[in-house]
Amino acid sequence: KAGVTQTPRYLIKTRGQQVTLSCSPISGHRSVSWYQQTPGQGLQFLFEYFSETQRNKGNFPGRFSGRQFSNSRSEMNVSTLELGDSALYLCASRTDIYTEAFFGQGTRLTVV
C-alpha cells in the first residue's frame, strides 16, 4: 500500500511569490491534515479536510489556504510568501478522525 505522497519535496521561492503544495493520501483515507514544522515553533496544525470540506483550521493567517478534491488529494497554497514561511510542510492522512495519522515526507519550502 503506497504511503502519503507529497510533491514537490523541495522548493525555493522568493518573498512575495505564492506556492502550491500537493498531497496524495493513502488510498481509502478521506481525512487530510496539513502541519507546518519549524525549529522554533515545532509542529503546528494548519487545517484539516474531510470529504472536500475543511473541518478545522489552525491559527495561521489567511495567506494559508487549502482544498481537497473528490479523490481526496489535497493542495495547500501560501500567497505573498514571507521569510518566516520557510518550513517543512507535512501532510497527514487517516481514514477518519478516530484513527492515527500517517505522515508524508513533507515539502521543504525555503523563502529567500
Add this chain to the structure above:
Amino acid sequence: GQSLEQPSEVTAVEGAIVQINCTYQTSGFYGLSWYQQHDGGAPTFLSYNALDGLEETGRFSSFLSRSDSYGYLLLQELQMKDSASYFCAVRDPGTASKLTFGTGTRLQVTL
C-alpha cells in the same frame, strides 16, 4: 488551549533503556499519541494511550496517567537507529481532527 512539555534532549547508550516524559495541559482529553521522526523524515506513529496504564509494542512501551496529566515513552534495548526526535501529541477535544504536538525530544543513542 493545549500545551505539552517534553525534555529537549536525552542521551543514552546502545542496549540501555530510556524514558521520555510528556506532561500536558489540555481543556479536554482524547488520548496521548507518540510519534518518531528521523532527521529529514516523516513523523511515524508509535503508540496511543486512551486509558491509564501501559501499552507495549515490541521494544517500545507507552504509559499514561490521566490524573497526573502525564505520560511517557519507554524504549528498551536501544539501537543506533532509535536516534531520532520523539513527539507526544494530543487530539483536539472538540473535533479530534487536530493534533497538538509537544516540543519534541531529541534522542541520541551512543556506543
